[in-house]
Amino acid sequence: MSKEKKDTVIDKSIKRKHKLQAKGVKVFYNDFMAIKGIDMNIRANKVTAFIGPSGCGKSTFLRLFDRMNDYVDGFRMEGEILIDGENIYKKKVNVEQLRKQVGMVFQKPNPFPKSIFENVAYGLKIQGIKDKKFLQEKVVASLKQVALWDEVKDDLHKSALALSGGQQQRLCIARALAVEPSIILMDEPTSALDPLSTAKIEELIYELKEKYTIVIVTHNMQQAGRVSDYTAFFYLGELIEYDKSKKLFTNPEKQQTENYITGRFG
């Protein structure tokens, strides 16, 4: 498939260089200021890693892009978050619609206490899709995409809770992919997994970036170096440094970044 053809097949919007943008973003939890004014552009079809010590605001910042902070008590935001140039915090934005476009994978694998099939089909079913053949095809395709199909193809109607942690996390990724998002947010997706499962997820991330814009929060510096194209270092609610991963990990501009990646604090 030629490059042009591929682009039109996937989505026209990804031709825009900056898929996600933050403009003067501040976040408050009641009186506490968690994000202290961040401007940032995140590139389409790249993997961008957020690193920084616990409590630096990187998870909060990540969750702004699918408005998952909305239900948190005392949450308030200033500034703009843009996806494909559209401010997603405008009043008339349909949050449910937005979240279909932005998939999310959480720190701890969180499958529903239902069957494997029901887990993957859930996102489609809530859109009102009832066509059994379509659902079946979509579930199979999504499971194949995360390389879980061979392991579960005979157990589609068994409880998802019976899977191992790594399988559960891949199932959660398949579940997110089934609704065809263009962006995938991952909040420390491997922190609860063993090294082997972690390697599988990282491999998967590498494959997925062809089609998706991926943002990943991680505590694991090696992981950020391995999977990401760009890395952003956060500290105390501020974006300290943001650059190509190669550059940031080998030759950081700021002293704070260097201290952190060399393990002198955090």
Added chain:
Amino acid sequence: MNRIKKNRLKDQIFKAWGIFCTLLGIVLLAIFIGSILVDGIQRIDWDFITNLPSRKAERAGIYTALMGSVWILVLTTIIALPVGIGAAIYLEEYANKSKLSSLLEINISNLAGVPSIIYGLLGLEIFVRVIQMGSSVLAGSFTLALLILPIVIVSTREALKAVPKSIRDASYALGASKWQTVSRQLLPASSGGILTGIILALSRAVGETAPLIVIGALAYVPFAPSSPMDEFSVLPIQIFNWISRPQHGFEVNAAAGIIILLLITFVMNGIAVYFRNKWQKKFK
């Protein structure tokens, strides 16, 4: 005596005290049930359950009271269930954590502690007089529904709270609305807990006497109710009535009635325990 021996002795003493406390309740209940069984078991037969009330103790049965209790149970469930669960879902999933909602919460907990006779007076004024339902099964059911509503709300909220937050996150992140998350994930996941709470609340309702006496339930009803607007009696009132009579035959009847009432509540509690155990397994 050294310190270790002393501590061990204290341990033994407390253990003995604990066993005594545990046995106290069980033994007393066993004695009570035993004496009731001795008094009443020979009186229980099919006739006792299907006979209408009578002035002669040996011919009197609990049919009308039993049917009254069944009517009350069914109608109370129909009224309290949707209202209680609805309120709980709202408070737990929709309401913002504001001062108003914490005020509401405190009030609901307080309502659970209000003496049942007060609910009877409320029911008498509102349902019997203002809405003019009369001393009907329906008025009784509304009154008991009010009585158990706080219990249903509190236990439903506990069951919803027990569903991990990560399930909500997962559902919302896939683009589900609040109602889709509640109806497709939270209610199925918490149904065991909700059911347990409701059954326990109903087993309390079936034993209530005071509020029903206040709203005018009768001790003697010649026929079982055939519509929600009929007059009625219930088992506890029937038992209370029999026990207050001088003839020995009615005492035996009362004991037999108590056995039936206990049986109903034990069965209901048993079902509740079954669902609770089944539900607890789900998240482990």
